Amino acid sequence: xxxxxxxxxxxxxxxxxxxxxxxxxxxxxxxxxxxxxxxxxxxxxxxxxxxxxxxxxxxxxxxxxxxxxxxxxxxxxxxxxxxxxxxxxxxxxxxxxxxxxxxxxxxxxxxxxxxxxxxxxxxxxxxxxxxxxxxxxxxxxxxxxxxxxxxxxxxxxxxxx
Amino acid sequence: xxxxxxxxxxxxxxxxxxxxxxxxxxxxxxxxxxxxxxxxxxxxxxxxxxxxxxxxxxxxxxxxxxxxxxxxxxxxxxxxxxxxxxxxxxxxxxxxxxxxxxxxxxxxxxxxxxxxxxxxxxxxxxxxxxxxxxxxxxxxxxxxxxxxxxxxxxxxxxxxxxxxxxxxxxxxxxxxxxxxxxxxxxxxxxxxxxxxxxxxxxxxxxxxxxxxxxxxxxxxxxxxxxxxxxxxxxxxxxxxxxxxxxxxxxxxxxxxxxxxxxxx
Numbered sequence: 572x573x574x575x576x577x578x579x580x581x582x583x584x585x586x587x588x589x590x591x592x593x594x595x596x597x598x599x600x601x602x603x604x605x606x607x608x609x610x611x612x613x614x615x616x617x618x619x620x621x622x623x624x625x626x627x628x629x630x631x632x633x634x635x636x637x638x639x640x641x642x643x644x645x646x647x648x649x650x651x652x653x654x655x656x657x658x659x660x661x662x663x664x665x666x667x668x669x670x671x672x673x674x675x676x677x678x679x680x681x682x683x684x685x686x687x688x689x690x691x692x693x694x695x696x697x698x699x700x701x702x703x704x705x706x707x708x709x710x711x712x713x714x715x716x717x718x719x720x721x722x723x724x725x726x727x728x729x730x731x732x
Numbered sequence: 733x734x735x736x737x738x739x740x741x742x743x744x745x746x747x748x749x750x751x752x753x754x755x756x757x758x759x760x761x762x763x764x765x766x767x768x769x770x771x772x773x774x775x776x777x778x779x780x781x782x783x784x785x786x787x788x789x790x791x792x793x794x795x796x797x798x799x800x801x802x803x804x805x806x807x808x809x810x811x812x813x814x815x816x817x818x819x820x821x822x823x824x825x826x827x828x829x830x831x832x833x834x835x836x837x838x839x840x841x842x843x844x845x846x847x848x849x850x851x852x853x854x855x856x857x858x859x860x861x862x863x864x865x866x867x868x869x870x871x872x873x874x875x876x877x878x879x880x881x882x883x884x885x886x887x888x889x890x891x892x893x894x895x896x897x898x899x900x901x902x903x904x905x906x907x908x909x910x911x912x913x914x915x916x917x918x919x920x921x922x923x924x925x926x927x928x929x930x931x932x933x934x935x936x937x938x939x940x941x942x943x944x945x946x947x948x949x950x951x952x953x954x955x956x957x958x959x960x961x962x963x964x965x966x967x968x969x970x971x972x973x974x975x976x977x978x979x980x981x982x983x984x985x986x987x988x989x990x991x992x993x994x995x996x
Contacts, residue, residue, distance in 0.1 A: 591737075628834060638760070
């Protein structure tokens with residue numbers, strides 16, 4: 572049993588027929604080889620699989636690929652033009668916002684949505700905004716610092732994002 | 733996940749026709765994890781995601797009407813709702829985490845009736861009306877037990893209508909791990925007629941009538957002092973004992989009253 576789908580992933584239209592059981596994260600990783608999106612817990616708790624669907628950060632392990640029919644999907648690979656870095660990616664680099672790096676794509680995709688809704692968050696608001704993302708290295712201090720750093724950079728230069 | 737037939741209708745009429753022989757998929761925040769665990773195995777899944785008429789929030793002078801497919805994030809972010817019924821916007825803004833709130837829906841939450849879900853507390857305390865494709869169900873009669881509701885097979889919630897209290901607030905003590913309410917209390921004061929709904933503590937959301945009587949006399953946190961809580965039938969799990977939940981209830985209820993009063 573397969574269902575035809577068509578969606579836009581990182582600016583590219585993809586159309587194919589899928590088993591409706593396929594999760595969006597598996598479609599991205601296995602179907603499109605976009606392995607920047609990670610599977611951590613596979614139980615909608617850790618946030619390593621966060622991508623944007625029509626501009627909203629969602630856990631792609633808890634969404635069927637067929638539910639993204641007609642949607643615009645952005646993964647970590649599509650955040651910045653080839654060879655460039657998004658201000659948040661830049662900030663995670665500058666502020667040492669990662670240790671093992673497994674949670675990083677999800678942290679960044681969540682943070683992009685957070686800063687879109689709230690361009691000037693307090694540290695407390697950043698921590699609340701990361702409620703659905705877990706870093707098993709417990710590197711939260713620098714993750715929060717990175718997001719605040721990026722927020723300041725993006726306010727100073729709004730076109731950079 | 734077991735195989736299923738997937739349908740994505742774009743109109744309510746088509747969804748109802750397909751749903752008569754299947755299950756509905758709203759935000760999927762509970763259903764999809766349940767299907768992964770094979771606790772839920774629908775033969776046919778009717779995805780409501782493409783039906784625009786089921787989403788949206790309308791404020792009228794008498795009530796606020798929220799479409800069943802309205803996402804928690806949109807309820808939380810509604811400036812209109814924050815003005816007319818801030819307690820409900822705050823409740824929606826505290827469900828799960830931001831990523832869950834971007835997918836989860838009000839209709840899905842109340843149709844699922846998880847014992848620890850937040851929305852059932854608001855529906856019961858505010859005396860909301862659950863509107864389905866075929867009738868209107870008063871909030872008091874909607875929640876019938878753990879994960880069970882008054883909905884018939886194939887019946888679909890289309891919207892929920894909330895009347896306005898004079899003041900209201902929701903407070904919860906979330907489990908540090910799951911963020912689900914171990915005890916959540918929604919208090920609503922309709923001009924001296926107070927309703928108190930409790931979620932998380934027992935198998936199903938319920939009204940705490942002793943607290944309602946005390947608060948109807950004096951709407952102060954002190955009014956709740958000394959009220960007995962019979963927690964014999966409360967939930968008992970890895971997050972806490974029934975006794976623990978029973979001792980949490982008056983604490984959370986006092987916080988909810990204080991929060992409602994602080995709004996002025």
